[in-house]
Amino acid sequence: MLLAAGYLGAVVRGSVLGVFIDTRGRFSLSQLQSVIWSVVVLSLIAGVATGRLVAGVPDALSFSIPSTLLAVMGISIASTVSSIVVKSAKDMQAPERIAASDASDRPRFSQIFLVEEGELADLTVDITKFQNFWFTLILVAAYIFFAGSRIADLGSAMNSLPDFNETFVMLLGISHAGYLAGKIPARQGAPEGLSLAAKLAGAKPVATLGAPKAAPTEYVPRNPRKLG
Incomplete structure (x- = not known):
């Protein structure tokens, strides 16, 4: 799956x-x-x-998935869908306030922590993103460690995936609720560099802004590739 994700990313986005x-x-x-x-x-x-199948366990798929793990997956998927809905609505209402990236104003991984609209886009850390990222990362790492330990102990006798503590599920839900709430307010102003409106209008990157005849036709990249 990681190889497939990497391949699709490289083919579609060049990374x-x-x-x-x-x-x-x-x-x-x-x-x-x-x-x-x-x-x-x-x-x-x-x-x-696969382990149960190799060990010859009858009905290798007859193991259970805890309801708390299903809840974690549901929270993650619901958060992603809700985020897409909020962003799509803002993209339609005020694309000039939305920061965008392309081959010239290239994306960077730090954007997962940064404000993504308004005059502070890519200039300020979004604290709701910051807390949500670290909470998720720590919870995932802890679950992987716990799952590995349980598999090592039980082997093919394992008849259920590792469970989640209900308190952690609740905390994850609160973290995602805060993350989504932080997306709702509309931030004012236009971002430096490429905006979604400029991207859709086919604006071209330049080293410095001149006096374009019809805005937006030019932009100065926030995180530029070296222009030829």
């Missing part, structure tokens, strides 16, 4: 991390989380099923 880039051309925290949880949970399901 092995391209699977984390959204329709604005920017690195997306919600897409990162969905990919991480999908890879971890689906790999664990495939690994346990």
